[in-house]
Every structure is written in structure tokens, then in C-alpha cells.
Amino acid sequence: MEYDHILIRYGEMALKGKNIKKFTVKLQENVQQKLKAFPKVKVKRTQGRMFIILNGEEPTPIIEKCKDIFGIQSLSLAIKVKNEPEAVKEAALFALQNSEDVKKFKVTVKRIDKNFPIRSQDLNQVLGGHLLSNTEGYTVDVHNPDLEIKVEIRLEATYITSSVVKGPGGLPVGTSGKSLLLLSGGIDSPVAGYLAMKRGVQLEAIHFHSPPFTSDRAKQKVMDLAKQLTAFGGSINIHVVPFTKLQQEVFKEIPDGYAMTIMRRMMMRISEKVCEQESILSMTTGENLGQVASQTMESMNTINEVTNYPVIRPLVTMDKSDIITISQQIGTYDTSILPYEDCCTIFVPKAPKTKPKRDKANYYESTKDFSSLIEEAVSGIEKVKITAETTIEPTFEDLF
């Protein structure tokens, strides 16, 4: 006997009314995409639930992959047997013996197939007795069990599930439209992207690259971060903006205290243009209230003036330590802390204004026409598609 199914439970999605199909279909697609490396596996939707049919594949690595798919509340290994009391007993025993760290268990029976000869309440007793008499060291505890063995006798077959592995919750990526993530290479922006994805957002990313001041490695680092984010949902297009000229001009023309603020306003302007071109309806940033000079309330107010697109700021009220914890959990931390200079760190004004004002920013910007430089930056954008599969870059393919 072996586990032949994995049962997927939806979280919040289950609360959706008529729209639920849109969510489950997307989730099914995302699961299939994620399990591409296991060709034998099938993903099925039936009423109200989803199954992964293993067809002989090892369950552990599959559960490991599914743990990251948004929209999944929890997963359980399941055994499918015929609607026969002996088969059900055997499977329940298998489920108990193959679980770890269990002392107290309980059995819950749900009988949908009323032709099954034993009634739910009676079957609870029968199974509990069978398990206790064939094992040692276990007790039944209906209030506080370590393991709940669920037996569901449906018309077509009986499903036995046991240990529950928690999923990430949230909504399936792709059910909430697209957002453009401003991805710098630091700790915060990948976490912001992750949290946006958790709400069903499909990401594109924008990165400002200032060669020769920033290196190809800084750019690679951003690609690597995007790659790590693909683990949570599909491919990500990165728009790499050639930012050198515009950035140099800003730092040359604008007084020291406002250069950083205006550079950020330029970034928002360029981002908005990318959103327009790509039919993206919002931007996502890793901004966090009060973290650095550019993230004071005044700063946000002044920077936000240049766009009326919604700016999603998942981290805005979080503590730095909590952001770091998430970044470690999702695996971006080690990449984020690689010490390459990025466009925000190469020109650092001696005394940036922590309370910049809109009217002053507008005044300084009016002293010089930046529009052609903005246009130039936008037209020079390099678009790179990062997919979960691209481990080996095409140029190196022969070597592997």
C-alpha cells in the first residue's frame, strides 16, 4: 500500500461565490506548471477540491514544490481505496503507521455513499479499534489529537488522508492582474514582490541599470532575485532601463538635497510609461515608512505626485526584522545581501532632504527639460523573460 494522491485544500478562495471557477482553474494551471518536472503526475479538479494523482512518483518532493503555491491552504497525502470495510481498515492503519511524531490520534468518518455497509459513527469505532489493536503506544484523543485520520467514503471511492502540510494561503498568482515591481536588488523589493504575488498578482519587474557605475553582476543579481520569485508563480518579465545618462544629469543639475527625491520621481515616471506600454495597472515597491530618508511621509508624498497609478506597498508598515525573516524564508536574502553597487547607492548626496516638498521638487525639475532623457531611457529598455526553467543560460548550454 502507498499514498497515491495528494489532496489540495483551498484557503480563502473557497469563499468566492460564482467566481470560484476562475480561481480553481488558475490554481490548477499553476500546480501543473510547477510540477512539470514530474511528467507522470496528473492534477484533477472535482467538486470543491483538487487532487494530485501521483502515478508512482515520490510524494515528498512534490509536496515540497506545492508548499509554495499561493491559493493552497494545506495539502494532505491521500490513499484511494474501494468502498470496502477491509480496504478502508488497512488504509487507515497504513496512514497511522506512516506518520511521524504521533502519539494521540482520532478518526473522522464522512459517509457520502450511503450504500457503504457501516454507518459513520459505527465506522469511527470500528477503525479506532482496528488501529489500537494492531499498533502499540498510540491512544485515541478526540479533542487534541496529534493526527486526524480522515476517511471520506464518496460514491466512486474512499479517500483516507492524514498529516496536513500547511500551504502558503493567499490567492493563485494571475487572478489579480499584473503589477510592475520596482526591483532594486536590496532586501525589501523581492519581499514586496512576494507579498503582492500572494494576493494573486502576476509580476513584471523594472530595474534601473547605470553602467559603467553599476556592474553586470548587479544586473545578474536582479535576474537571480526575479528567478527566485518565479518559484511562487510563473515567469517574470524584467524591464532593464538604461539609467546612466538621466541619473548623471539629475545629480549634475539638481541641488544635492533634492537629487535623490527627483531621481525617484524619474523612476516613477519611467515605470508609469512601462505600465502604459504593457497594460499593467499598478506598481509595487518595497517602500517602508521611515526606513531611510527617501521613505519618510514627506518623501512618499513628493515622489508619488508624478503618478496616479496605484502604488502597492506591501511592506509599508512592517518592521525591518520581519522583512528580513520573510526574505530568508523565501530564499532571496542570501542574494539580496551580495555587495554589488546598485543605482541607488552609487551617488549618495551628503545631506538628502528628509522632508522634501512638492513645489520645490517641481521648481527644480522645471529648470531643465528632462523629457527627452526620459524618452531615451524608455526606448532603450531591454526586456528579459525570466522563467523557472532557465537554469542554464543559452550561451552556456553546450557546457552543461
Add this chain to the structure above:
Amino acid sequence: MIYLDNSATTKPDPGVLKSFEQISSHYFANPSSIHPFGGEAEKLLNMAKKQAAELLKVRQEEVVFTSGGTEGNNMAIKGIALQHQQRGKHVITTEIEHPSVFEACKSLETLGFDVTYLPVDQSGVVSVKDIQKAIREDTILISVMHVNNELGSIQPIKEIADLAATYPKIFFHVDDVQGLGKVPLSLSHPGINLCTISGHKINGLKGTGILYVDNRTTLFPLFHGGEQERNLRSGTENVAGSVSIVKALRLIKDKETSMLDHLYEVQAFLLHRLKDISEVDINTAEKAAPHIVNFSVPGIKPEVIIHMLAEKEIFISTKSACSSKQSDESKILAACGFSRARTISALRVSLSFETTKEEIQHFIDNLKKAINQFKKVME
């Protein structure tokens, strides 16, 4: 030439050699250098790591590139012992391990560790029950090979891992140098903490290897320095070697899926033909790995047969290459309880996926000739 000593080492795959040569010539920069040339090398190294992780179905950060099997085994065993000695100083292993495990354990004894060397049965397999019995309060490490290099016997790694998983304080190390690509093993098993792999046994290059170190396991490094490989193994990374072993790994995994039946078939053919020779006693038990056959010709020194076959350009071996410098008795066969007549006359034929039945037939014909020729002289 008929090369039947693939457990000693294998012929490097041309593609593997090409990768090594190209990277050595074109991407020779130090991956830790911050200029873009170093960046390219670093990129290659990272890709190698990702690819290795995908092929082994583990996480990228759990892959450590080494110089091969001996280093991997030493790094795992001494690394665990030195790092976790406050918890206890007891190590469990078997009597049939490769010298790089056995001698590493011996060296720990000189440092005050206590090592239990468990016996094996006649077919060369350790019992899980014996391991269970040997576990003590102060046990910190169990080290068991997957496939024995002389006999081809397969150890019950999954069962040992199941057992080890119930002792959270004990680390479990598997030496999979001989098993990789021939006998499937799932490293994602929660009971397995460390696993040694060697490049040159899978048509890769000498001087390349991987140690799998799961992310719950900490080791005391053997090499200190520039903190490369997550600070587990300092020293400028061997980018070309790392890419080359990953390529070898991919190729062997392909063959494992497509050609394993063929290998078992050739082995069955070899066993069948050997059984026809009355002077031959087969030492390899049934249910062994598909690429190793060990047999004895009692009364004839194995070295004599090796040299007589070598005249015909057929290459087989006595015991493992790494043990052949020591005494003439096979310690492994002795551990299985074979008579001395058999333990001092053992020969090993080890196959590759490319070995053909024609080659085996040719080997058998010449083996018979050699035995007859020797007997004539002695009469």
C-alpha cells in the same frame, strides 16, 4: 581494449572533457574576483550548482563541490565528529566501508572517539537491527555506503534513513560513490543528512566530486580560508571541474533511466557464463548492483590472472584499487565470512553502460584459457 574496471574509474565522456577544456581556456577567472570576467566564472559556478541540485532533487545550497569521494567522506565524517563532539563521541559504521571512510573513522579513534564497526551477512549487507542496537545516547553519526565497491552489495539505506530520522541528534552519511547512476537513491529522504558523490566513477573527471549537506546539518570544515562553498570548503573554486561533474551527472542520470535494464542484462549474461566455469566461485550475491561482479578462482593468485588477461588487453581488478596496496586478503570478503581460499583469490569485473555481451564473451573465453594454462603448468 576491453575495460572492465569501471568501479576503479571510468572513461571520461568526450562532452565532459570538452566542457572542462572550454571553461578552463575561456572562463579561467576566479569566481570571487569582482570584475565581470570573475562574474562570468561565478555565474557558471552558480548554474552548475543549480543544475546539480535539480538533478539530485535537493536544494541548491545543499550542494558542495569537492575533489572527489575521499574528500567527501573525510569532510562528512570528520566534519560531523569535530563539530558535534560535545553531544557525544560515538560513531557507527560497517566493516565493509571504503578506506576513505574506514581510515577516517580510525583517525577519530586516535582523537578519543569510539567507533562501532558493524559486521555484514554472507551477501555483504549490514542489518538495520544491528544498527538500531548499536545506537547509544552519545551516538552522533552513522556512516554507511550505498553500494559496496568490491562486491556490489546494496545496503538498506532507506531503512537506515527511516531509523536515523527517528533520532534527531544523529546524523546519517551515505557514501554513494559506487551507487550513483546504477542504483537509485532518493536524497530527499529526511533521514539522510550527507551523501558523497565522485565524478570520475560516472564518466566525469578525477578531482571532481559533490558532497550533499542538507540544510539542517553543520560541519567543521577541513579547509579554512576564503570562505568559499558556504564556508565549508575554502579554496578557489574549480569552476571547470564543477561544471564537468554536473554534465557527467546529467548524462549518467539519462543512462540510468534509459539503459539500466541493458546493464542488468549484461551482468546476468556474465554471471551465467561464469557459473559454467567449474573453477570459479561467485562471491557477489543476488540482488546486487548491476555493474559489479566479484568472483574467486581458489588456488590461483588473482594477480596472475590479471596479468594474463592484460596481455590480451582485457582489464579487470583484484579488490578495490584503493585497497590493493594493502595485504592480499580482501577485508570485505573476510567480513562476509568467506573462506581464506576465496578471500585471497578474489577478482572484480565492473561494467559500464557501454559494455557489450561480445566483450563479456571475449573476457570469458580468455579467462578460461588463462585458468587452463595455469593448471597445465602446475600439473
